[in-house]
Amino acid sequence: MRISGLADASGVAVxxxxxxxxxxxxxxxxxxxxxxxxxxxxxxxxxxLIRALTGPVGLSVQQARAILELVDDPGHDLxxxxxxxxxALPPTTxxxxxxxxxxxxxxxxxxxxxxxxxxxxxxxxxxxxTALAAAEDxxxxxxxxRLLAYGRTLRELAAYDLERMPPxxxxxxxxxxxxxxxxxxxILALRRLAHQDVAARLDLGQ
Amino acid sequence: MRISGLADASGVAVxxxxxxxxxxxxxxxxxxxxxxxxxxxxxxxxxxLIRALTGPVGLSVQQARAILELVDDPGHDLxxxxxxxxxALPPTTxxxxxxxxxxxxxxxxxxxxxxxxxxxxxxxxxxxxTALAAAEDxxxxxxxxRLLAYGRTLRELAAYDLERMPPxxxxxxxxxxxxxxxxxxxILALRRLAHQDVAARLDLGQ
DNA sequence: TTGCATTGGATAGCAACACTCTCTAATATT
DNA sequence: AATATTAGAGAGTGTTGCTATCCAATGCAA
Numbered sequence: 217m218r219i220s221g222l223a224d225a226s227g228v229a230v231x232x233x234x235x236x237x238x239x240x241x242x243x244x245x246x247x248x249x250x251x252x253x254x255x256x257x258x259x260x261x262x263x264x265l266i267r268a269l270t271g272p273v274g275l276s277v278q279q280a281r282a283i284l285e286l287v288d289d290p291g292h293d294l295x296x297x298x299x300x301x302x303x304a305l306p307p308t309t310x311x312x313x314x315x316x317x318x319x320x321x322x323x324x325x326x327x328x329x330x331x332x333x334x335x336x337x338x339x340x341x342x343x344x345x346t347a348l349a350a351a352e353d354x355x356x357x358x359x360x361x362r363l364l365a366y367g368r369t370l371r372e373l374a375a376y377d378l379e380r381m382p383p384x385x386x387x388x389x390x391x392x393x394x395x396x397x398x399x400x401x402x403i404l405a406l407r408r409l410a411h412q413d414v415a416a417r418l419d420l421g422q
Numbered sequence: 423m424r425i426s427g428l429a430d431a432s433g434v435a436v437x438x439x440x441x442x443x444x445x446x447x448x449x450x451x452x453x454x455x456x457x458x459x460x461x462x463x464x465x466x467x468x469x470x471l472i473r474a475l476t477g478p479v480g481l482s483v484q485q486a487r488a489i490l491e492l493v494d495d496p497g498h499d500l501x502x503x504x505x506x507x508x509x510a511l512p513p514t515t516x517x518x519x520x521x522x523x524x525x526x527x528x529x530x531x532x533x534x535x536x537x538x539x540x541x542x543x544x545x546x547x548x549x550x551x552t553a554l555a556a557a558e559d560x561x562x563x564x565x566x567x568r569l570l571a572y573g574r575t576l577r578e579l580a581a582y583d584l585e586r587m588p589p590x591x592x593x594x595x596x597x598x599x600x601x602x603x604x605x606x607x608x609i610l611a612l613r614r615l616a617h618q619d620v621a622a623r624l625d626l627g628q
Numbered sequence: 629t630t631g632c633a634t635t636g637g638a639t640a641g642c643a644a645c646a647c648t649c650t651c652t653a654a655t656a657t658t
Numbered sequence: 659a660a661t662a663t664t665a666g667a668g669a670g671t672g673t674t675g676c677t678a679t680c681c682a683a684t685g686c687a688a
Contacts, residue, residue, distance in 0.1 A: 356604055
C-alpha cells in the first residue's frame with residue numbers, strides 16, 4: 217500500500233500522514249525506491265490510535281507521541297510505566313520546588329486518609345494538588361469526607377480495571393497506558409450523564 | 423481598588439485583566455471618570471474562578487465564558503442547566519445528523535443497560551458515543567460489563583454529589599455547574615493514583 | 629500648577645499549535 | 659513518451675491566549 221492507499225484506508229489526508237511521519241508519531245513505511253514506500257495494516261491501526269488520542273482524548277501531538285513511545289517501548293514494571301504515562305497526560309503540572317518540605321499538602325492529606333501507597337514524584341500527585349487548590353480558589357473546596365468517598369469509589373474502579381489486565385506484559389502495558397487515556401473521557405461522560413439522571417429524578421419528584 | 427490593585431490582589435497581570443474584560447469574562451468596574459474605574463472583591467473572586475477554569479480545568483476562554491454565563495444567569499430547572507453546562511465543557515462534539523434514526527448506538531445501549539433517564543440531545547450522550555467509538559477504534563473496546571460497572575459506580579458518586587447540593591436555587595446551580603467542571607480533574611487524578619496504588623500492591627505481591 | 633504616573637480603551641504583535649500547501653526531483657504507470 | 663504519483667522538506671495558514679504599545683484623559687504629589 218502506498219501513501220495514498222493509506223490515506224484512503226485510514227481517512228487521514230496524505231499531508232497529515234506526512235506530518236505525523238515527520239513528528240515521529242507514525243513509523244515510516246518500507247522504502248522501495250527514492251520516492252516510494254509501502255505501508256501496511258500496522259500503519260492503519262497506528263493512525264486510528266493517533267486519531268483517537270489527538271481527537272476525543274484531546275491530547276496534543278507532543279502528548280500523544282509520549283504515550284505512543286511508552287506503548288512501543290515500555291519499561292518493565294507496571295508502576296513506573298503508569299507513572300510516566302500519567303506524566304504525559306494533561307493537565308500538565310510543573311515539578312514542585314525541591315526545597316519545599318511539603319509541596320502537596322492537600323494531596324498528601326487525601327492520600328493518607330485513603331491509606332494509599334504513593335510516590336510524591338508521581339505526576340498525578342501534583343495534578344491532584346492543583347485540582348484541589350483550583351476548587352478551593354474557585355470557592356468550592358472539596359471536603360475530606362467527599363475526597364474519601366470519591367477515593368474509595370475510584371479505587372474500586374481501579375481494582376476492577378487491573379483485575380482484567382491481560383497476562384502478557386506487553387499487552388498489559390498497552391492496556392493500562394491506553395486504558396488510562398482512552399477510558400477517561402468515558403468516565404467523565406458517564407459521570408455527567410449520571411448527574412443528569414439523578415437531577416431528572418429529583419425534578420420529577422418535586 | 424483600581425486595576426493595578428486588582429492585579430496585585432489577584433496575581434493576574436493588568437494586560438490580562440483587560441483581556442478578560444474585553445472578552446466578557448469579567449464584569450467591568452464602576453467607572454469614576456473617563457480613565458478610571460474601581461473594582462472590588464467580586465472581581466477578585468471572579469478572577470480566581472476564571473483562572474481555575476482556564477488553568478487546571480483546561481477550558482478555553484470561550485468555554486469558560488459559557489460556564490460563567492450559566493452561573494450568572496441560570497435557568498430555572500437544574501436538569502436543563504446541567505445540560506447546557508455540559509455542552510460548554512470539552513470534549514466538544516458536533517450535533518448528530520437529524521436524519522439518522524440511531525445516531526448514538528453505543529451510548530444508547532449503555533444507558534439502557536443502566537436504566538438511566540436521558541435525552542439524546544444532551545451533549546454528554548454524544549460525548550459518550552465518541553469516547554466509546556474512540557476506544558474501539560484504538561483497539562481497546564469497552565465491554566458492556568465494564569460499562570455497567572463504571573456506570574453504576576459513577577451513579578453512586580453522582581447521587582452523593584446531589585445529596586449535598588445546597589438548598590438555595592442559585593447556590594445549587596453554582597454547585598452543580600462548577601462542581602461538574604472543577605471536580606472532574608480531581609476525579610481523574612484520584613483514578614490515576616488509585617491505579618498506581620493497585621499496581622504497586624500487585625508488583626509487591628509478585 | 630506643574631509634571632510624572634496611571635488609567636481605560638483600542639490596536640497590533642507574538643509564540644505555540646496542528647495542520648496544509650507548495651515545490652522539487654525522482655520514480656510509476658499507461 | 660506522457661502523465662501521475664511519491665518522498666521529503668520548507669513555508670504558509672488560521673486559531674488561541676495572551677502581551678505590548680499607544681493614546682489621550684485623568685490622578686496625585688511636590
